[in-house]
């Protein structure tokens with residue numbers, strides 16, 4: 298019999314979102330007539346928009362012809378799409394050959410962990426998207442879990458709290474480490490300013506570290522002074538990789554399409570360009586994003602596609618406003634609940650003083666039949682917080698909020 302991979306055995310629990318689904322399913326089994334509404338996982342619900350559907354359908358039709366058929370493509374993506382991402386989304390501050398098209402940001406994060414291997418220390422914002430930590434444990438860069446419940450060995454947790462405006466103390470960044478940073482942030486909804494990102498780039502460079510910047514939610518930024526990409530910051534090209542995604546801007550959570558940017562200047566200690574190894578890795582263990590998905594992505598980057606993207610992201614931002622407004626009600630105010638995020642981001646982050654995240658999760662499920670995401674699932678500093686996702690249908694969000702408004706918290 299084969300021995301279990303001890304690195305995977307180091308994980309202290311299941312992946313956060315299936316854990317939530319399990320609890321929801323168990324509750325639903327006991328309450329079969331209840332109508333549960335999810336403000337939990339950040340999973341898009343609105344249909345694909347017409348111009349993007351045309352882009353997808355056009356490619357499907359071409360694939361059904363002799364002339365238009367294509368099989369495996371370039372592992373790093375369609376030339377046309379790489380160029381469009383560089384010119385439209387990055388306004389030329391990255392080059393097309395620095396764009397690597399993929400099947401999504403989550404998958405790229407996993408492959409980046411494989412790229413750096415187990416001999417790297419890891420720093421994360423706390424709370425953080427769980428893949429940064431769990432993936433690091435799986436590759437052996439971190440783990441096992443500390444006995445006192447404060448996370449995993451080998452991970453430097455940089456608390457992001459209301460007190461520091463959800464921007465961490467960067468002096469904690471270890472030498473020669475891999476630093477994960479997400480803005481707009483999942484789960485706090487905080488968006489780092491240009492000045493904050495300049496501080497981050499400078500701290501990462503001073504430590505000889507590499508930044509993995511996750512901009513999966515940049516399409517939700519409405520304040521024009523806020524940076525959409527780490528590459529707007531001078532010096533980032535020497536120290537950062539960016540991962541991003543079509544999932545949330547255009548509803549491609551199921552279609553699957555994302556990209557990473559590895560600038561030519563980014564090097565390992567021995568002078569090898571990181572892009573060289575990234576290309577080697579992508580061409581070896583990834584076979585390219587779906588050609589159909591890529592044509593859909595391409596459609597999203599022309600004038601009509603960009604207008605549809607704006608409309609779709611506006612829709613979810615309005616949901617976030619509705620959620621914020623419900624959480625500002627007297628019942629929440631009296632309980633001292635504080636709310637953050639949700640203006641340039643699709644997540645609302647709420648602190649319930651004196652309560653544990655999973656207790657609030659149970660309370661909202663039992664009393665309102667509303668599913669949320671417990672903040673403690675994102676890291677030790679997430680305890681007492683709850684994340685509300687705005688990716689639902691408007692009518693469901695409104696109904697969930699009506700129920701929340703009647704919640705007794707005394």
Ligand code: PGU
Nearest residue numbers: 338339401402403404426483513542544555
């Ligand atoms: N990066 C961040 C920061 C995310 O929050 C998510 C999705 C992704 C990447 C995934 O991007 P893809 O391009 O779709 O791979 N986070 C959602 C979904 C849960 C999950 O496990 O990915 C969430 O609810 O946090």
